Amino acid sequence: MSASVIDFIATEARFGARNYEPIGVVLSRGEGVWVWDTEGNRYLDCLSAYSAVSQGHCHPKILAAMVEQAHRLTLTSRAFHNDQLALFYEEIAALTGSHKVLPMNSGAEAVESAIKSVRKWGYEVKGVPDGQAEIIVCANNFHGRTLGVVGFSTDPETRGHFGPFAPGFKVIPFGDAPALAEAINPNTVAFLVEPIQGEAGVVIPPAGYFTEVRELCTANNVMLVLDEIQTGLGRTGKLLAEQHEGIEADVTLLGKALSGGFYPVSAVLSNNDVLGTLRPGQHGSTFGGNPLACAVARAAMRVLVEEGMIENAARQGARFLEGLKDIRANTIRDVRGRGLMLAVELHPEAGRARRYCEALQAKGILAKDTHEHTIRIAPPLVITGDQVDWALERFAAILTQDFS
Numbered sequence: 001m002s003a004s005v006i007d008f009i010a011t012e013a014r015f016g017a018r019n020y021e022p023i024g025v026v027l028s029r030g031e032g033v034w035v036w037d038t039e040g041n042r043y044l045d046c047l048s049a050y051s052a053v054s055q056g057h058c059h060p061k062i063l064a065a066m067v068e069q070a071h072r073l074t075l076t077s078r079a080f081h082n083d084q085l086a087l088f089y090e091e092i093a094a095l096t097g098s099h100k101v102l103p104m105n106s107g108a109e110a111v112e113s114a115i116k117s118v119r120k121w122g123y124e125v126k127g128v129p130d131g132q133a134e135i136i137v138c139a140n141n142f143h144g145r146t147l148g149v150v151g152f153s154t155d156p157e158t159r160g161h162f163g164p165f166a167p168g169f170k171v172i173p174f175g176d177a178p179a180l181a182e183a184i185n186p187n188t189v190a191f192l193v194e195p196i197q198g199e200a201g202v203v204i205p206p207a208g209y210f211t212e213v214r215e216l217c218t219a220n221n222v223m224l225v226l227d228e229i230q231t232g233l234g235r236t237g238k239l240l241a242e243q244h245e246g247i248e249a250d251v252t253l254l255g256k257a258l259s260g261g262f263y264p265v266s267a268v269l270s271n272n273d274v275l276g277t278l279r280p281g282q283h284g285s286t287f288g289g290n291p292l293a294c295a296v297a298r299a300a301m302r303v304l305v306e307e308g309m310i311e312n313a314a315r316q317g318a319r320f321l322e323g324l325k326d327i328r329a330n331t332i333r334d335v336r337g338r339g340l341m342l343a344v345e346l347h348p349e350a351g352r353a354r355r356y357c358e359a360l361q362a363k364g365i366l367a368k369d370t371h372e373h374t375i376r377i378a379p380p381l382v383i384t385g386d387q388v389d390w391a392l393e394r395f396a397a398i399l400t401q402d403f404s
């Protein structure tokens with residue numbers, strides 16, 4: 001490592017809150033699927049900033065939209081109208097088939113906003129007694145880091161010593177429809193769930209699960225809130241992961257790739273009257289729906305469709321998954337994925353996934369471990385077949401080593 005690399009890392013450690021433990025690489029440039037470190041080494045990005053950079057690093061059309069808008073108008077607050085918000089609404093509604101849109105910034109804010117909205121809907125439309133609304137969530141969920149959200153996490157690391165937490169949440173196992181049926185009562189306003197649990201290690205529920213979930217929610221007048229912040233916008237090979245299940249959520253949450261990684265943009269989408277319960281002054285955000293965010297998001301959605309990234313995610317995801325399954329290595333316990341949301345789970349005896357990620361880094365691939373034994377793989381959706389094969393060669397080389 002050169003002196004400058006050590007300096008960046010040491011300075012971060014000295015001044016920064018140590019709430020992350022990054023891999024020892026300092027990045028300074030990105031283009032498409034590639035990123036470069038300060039020493040000029042090139043890496044294939046197999047994390048894509050947790051799927052926020054699905055359109056590839058520094059996509060030229062999103063960049064142009066951002067620069068153009070930044071020259072004109074960046075922030076008005078919602079105290080006034082701006083000439084980008086209506087266009088953003090129209091385009092995201094057309095793309096996703098939604099009727100109402102609430103623009104926010106981070107993913108966690110979209111989750112918090114959805115919780116507020118479904119509770120309000122519960123009291124004002126469903127008729128739940130005030131203060132009694134319940135929301136059902138799943139074990140091993142990940143919905144962000146705000147206080148409200150970590151309060152219903154089941155991960156001790158995520159919630160430990162951050163309480164006390166707000167009541168009103170009930171936890172059931174993921175992928176278990178009978179457990180949902182049992183948990184619903186007259187005060188249940190919503191079921192909040194990820195279509196595929198990303199942070200838990202790319203956990204795909206059994207086939208038919210979401211059909212049953214949809215039926216249970218409809219039968220009991222419970223809002224189905226799908227957190228598609230990670231699975232949405234093409235990551236799984238469809239625009240929304242719900243399309244694999246042939247269902248429609250009542251409320252859909254988007255974030256991450258909604259800006260192609262340029263800017264924090266999130267949105268709550270609903271196809272019924274949930275968002276309609278919010279009246280002026282009852283919810284807001286200084287930056288939510290700002291013209292810069294809207295211009296960036298419009299371009300990010302446009303290139304996703306125009307450049308065939310969703311179809312490419314399906315095609316290259318299948319190639320990647322097949323290639324990973326072909327690797328014969330006794331370090332591998334399971335390989336799974338949908339589209340370009342993939343994971344390799346290692347046998348516990350094979351050693352920590354972190355060691356494999358560090359070895360991949362030395363071979364020019366950046367990937368991230370999750371939960372000790374799982375390597376998550378989520379490259380930008382613009383990856384080519386040759387690049388997938390290039391990555392597979394390196395994964396094969398590393399996974400046949402033993403780091404235990």
Ligand SMILES: *Cc1c(COP(=O)(O)O)cnc(C)c1O
Nearest residue numbers: 106107108142143144227229230
């Ligand atoms: C990343 C993520 C969030 C939180 O998004 P932030 O922008 O980090 O607040 C919420 N839900 C899911 C499923 C995510 O992957």
